[in-house]
Amino acid sequence: MVESPRVSREVHVLLKWIVGVSCALFCAMPLYAGEVSQVRLSQTPTGTQAEITLTENADYTFIELKDPARLVVDFKDTTVSARARIPSGKGVITTIRTGAPSPDVARIVFDLSESVTPLNARFETRAGKRVLVFDLPGDEDTPAVAVKPPPEAMPTVKPAGPIVGIATGEPSTSAVDATPPKNTTPTVQAPVRTVADVAKRAGGRPLLIAIDAGHGGQDTGARGASGSMEKHITLAVAKKLAAQINATPGMRAYLTRDSDFFIPLAQRYQRARAKKADMFVSVHADAFTSPSASGSSVFVLSRRGASSQAARWLADQENAADLVGGVRLKDKDNSLASVLLDLSQSATQRASEEIGAQVLRGLKDLGKTHKGEIERANFVVLRSPDVPSILVETAFISNPEEERRLLNPAYQEQLARAVLNGIHTYFKRQPPPGTQYASIYGDGRR
Template sequence: MSNYLIKYCFSILMCFTFSVVGLMLSTPVQANTVTAVRIWPADIYTRITIEAEKPILYKMTTLKDPERVVVDVEDVDLNVVIKALSEKVSESDPYISKIRVANFKPKVVRLVVDLKGEAKPAIFTLPPAGDYKHRLVLDIYPTKDPLMAMLDERDNPPQTVDVTANNKSTQVVTLPQSTDVPSVTVDSNVAAVKIDEGAKPANTTTTNSVNAVETTSQTSQTSATLQAEVSKEVPDNKPSSKGLRQITIAIDPGHGGEDPGAIGATGSREKEITLLIAKKLKAKIDEEPNMRALLTRDGDYFIPLHMRVLKARKLQADLFISIHADAFTNPAARGSSVFALSEKGATSASARYLANKENQSDLIGGVSLNVKDPLLARTLLDLSQTATINDSLKLGKAVLGNIGEINKLHKNHVEQAGFAVLKSPDIPSILVETAFISNPDEERRLNDSAYQDKLVLSILTGIKKYFSTNPALAKTKVALD
């Protein structure tokens, strides 16, 4: 009898359990919803971003002949937003020819990214940042970074480089063995040539986000084309009439791509203003006989902060100038300001606030958390930056003084804080907040070409003033490798 009771109770319990489990299974679990898709094509790399309400689950595989990247986005419905990804591919995209979007199976959307040639994909997710929700980021990089290849070659140069191009004669330039004189000018503006669509893809591409992201830079030009472009710009190694060597200035237009920076009341975006001003500054500097300028980015794409530093160092820049436009909750805040790095905390609460805000660029622009740059970490740990910071302060003072003649100053001295982009241990670096984009009057001025010209001229005058008292000596660079 008791056995019967136990069996009876057990069957009731099992019935109940199965019913509960059955109920749980039949309750529809809300799938994730894709809310936005974006593509940022650039010579340096193309980024595809998928944004959704919840963390995005995915699987990526690569296929050859022809080259494709296949990404299965899981637990999502095929909605109009994700479908629109196909239409967002630009014909001029250096890497992507087409994206096909379809349901692979229920709740799994398959993206097939058809590539124009061999490329290196990197995929990672990002937690919510800025105005963004959860993101899945797929970056398509060139397999060999032409800029870094050129720079490596410069570090171990061949005896001669024939710059004969287009059947014209005849100049052969000998590249110097010494790195004291910058021997190669690599101008990001020369990047123009795309991967040959007919090019036969070569070996297999695997998923290695660390390598892919760390080798970021530049274009999809064939190395031969880049060689020609660079060779054209090999500077005259003769000393100038004043006996000075050529000075290289890295200009860093803040933000870009996924990271718009601050946005003004009428919709001006900091990333666009900074690029405009940086390009103008580059043009003015290039007109100077002993100077040349290089941009850390020349289009609307994102570069991690440490990559900006690394690029300037690889190019052996003498100065680094990061261009920004300030913003504050109070639209009355106005004026230009100049900042340098601090190793020992910020010089004011507002400088600390600003550095934190600017350092969020990586979170908003999107950097894989797997990618930490060991090089940068090492140089920052090992080297005192005191001497460089002193030079940065002198440069900042000279620039601030000149900007003060064309705009009200927010602070009349150079402030310091822990700006990640100013952390070159051996390049005097400043960050210029050109004006407040959040101030309607200054937003208008930032969009005014005549004001931009005046601003650029005042920065250049400041740079020249700095060099008049701090001549550019032969550089003793910190080893990079």
Template sequence: MAAVQSRPMRLGKLPARILAPWAALLLGAAVPAGAADIKALRIWEGPDYTRAVFDVSGPLDYKLFELSDPGRIVIDVKDGRIVEGLGAPAAKGMLKAVRIGKQGKSDARIVLDLGAEVRPKSFLLPPAEKLGYRLVVDLYPKQKPAPVKTVKQVLPGEPRPVVIAIDAGHGGEDPGARGATGTHEKNITLQVARELKRQIDREPGMTAILTRDGDYYVKREDRYRKAREARADLFVSIHADACPGSCETARGSSVWVLSTRGASSEAARRLADRENRADLIGGVSLDDKEDSLAAVLLDLQQGATMDASNAVADHVLVALRQIGPTHRRQVERANFVVLRSPDVPSILVETAFISNPAEEKRLNDAVHREKLAGAILDGARNYFRMMPPQGTWFAANADKFRPSRHVVGRGETLAIIAERHGTTAGKLRSANKLASDALRVGDVLDIPAG
């Protein structure tokens, strides 16, 4: 990428064909502001778009427009000042080069040289965490790239593998939580996600996809959309928790599922959004259904999905308990956007408290990350052995995973037996069709696989 220029740049006289649609191309907005310093520039390259982020000293007035032959984006910043020593990073994605200089007597001009036709989008971000104001310019390709096949293909009639979508939380301009020694959550989540994919892809009857495989940001809605497009059987979002303030002693993994409130809001949104109604939800299209029937179908599908999410979360929590402390002894619930898929069972795993120095150190250890990924895999595998999706390798090999049995002894409770066999009381009740937790000495219980 070309070095930053400090001399004035002239673009020449604009032809009428460019001046006419200027208003339509004006993506920047006028924000009441004074002089603004342009302090730093970062570029993030993702598979779907390229993002340029300018650190600025405060709110600014700017105008953004496009020029062609050659293609470029021009951003004029009113009363913009370029901080001495500002450098331009190497070219990435759809950006060939970035040039920054003066425009007139008091304005700054930023020129983004393009390597392809793009649809630009720009916005100003307010301060957040330790970041100040940022001017963000996203470049989307005008022609959407063809989707890459990432799931193992099977011959007709053969059992298919179970597909697990793994979501590495945060990324790019969103670093997530920060540890005491500077570890960024976004890096830990990607390392755990890659390790989990590696282990899953070695398992018979299982395959995995990643929602992101690099240091770039993916919108939360796009994360579970990628899982649905891959027809995933499970969505696992990986995070590293942080305790605000000075509570550095908080520790342990946790597993989360969607709250009923989150499910209700997502259902309402989908029923109101005609584009979403046309989606396949559990194999049923809602676009041609009356509102009352569509609501019933969606409610039934979401109920089944949330039951499956709870079940797999229980298994994963039990497996995580085998390698270290958990923050809570039960699965937790929250209105996380990434868990809102109506037809893909979804869980969120907080691997540890990155704000705890001891746990931050473990998260930076490859051996510990391997154990974390192994525990998540163990929980998912145990769930699919017990509840194999139709047409999968697990369903075709169900006889291999028949549950073992346990004879109830004196003083044993359902919780004690569940802990001993690495399962949960709820799973024992379900597997044995128990109406309560009451047991008698000599009772024989079927133990779910795993």
């Protein structure tokens, strides 16, 4: 029987429709950038180092949770390989679980013996794969030991209910979320000696980091394209940085302002000096006439600014009666006082530049920086003669894309972590005598 031309056309149209629908369905399927193929743990002189290997680069977010203590690491556009190698606990990490809060997000959950803040997070390339590496402070001498129940008593891990993520505040569920499975046989865990325990036994004071949220009160700072105010963003980032610092053994944070009020510029670094802070970091959000300007920056005091400030300091009787670098200037003649002030300022300037370079390196790992090296300016808040001081321009609030990121709590957490990583790296290498960091890290050569 010969098929009519009309039937042939209808079959042809039907086939085209089937192919079109198939292509649409295929294109609608999520395309993942890669897989998590392995998690490794190793002990270091200062704690536990975690390495998460991915087949492709991926954006990630840390979520710190308490009661019980957990660290959640989410990777966008990534899955966990069915053959992924996941180790048992070590150090402050008691167990590791995996899951997926959504189809395009891979989740790694680290159950911890106590709350600690991850430090020195960075991507490394090894054998063509990307490896996220970060440190969790903890004493390597007494690792956590979790005793598992017999295999027949091990339950199947099921969804334990929604959790609220720091990044969005919205509930998310997964096959393994950040809540330990219920109705499981309790684990027996050996006591864990942590960095905090080591510091307390050895004595010493915590490092005090003064954090200054730029602007405040009637001083709104720069405004973003959507109407956001710099003063609110700087306070949000400053509070997140303070929380991360307070979760780091051997460190404590001091906020020059913890709510929306104005502080004169000179009083900001004076408050840090009055508290005997080990360093001062001022948080800002940059702005420019062109909305295309972008990137983070780190500033230290210019040498010209330092010289002019030294002259004012010596000429001011109130300042001359103050302690600078641990030495009282009032009973010294002008020449000796000038030398002492110059020595103090030179040491402070070097420390500021080294800390600033470490912080800028952390910001480069997070994203684009406005310039490739630290910058210098005569900012009033950087004029302390004996407290290392830096000013961080987190991003350009005048750039619509960067403004959106600055308003994102998850990105604020990442900014704070980048700054903390730089501070930690500097003081780990050069811990001030008499501090808990000196007790923990010794001479800094570990």
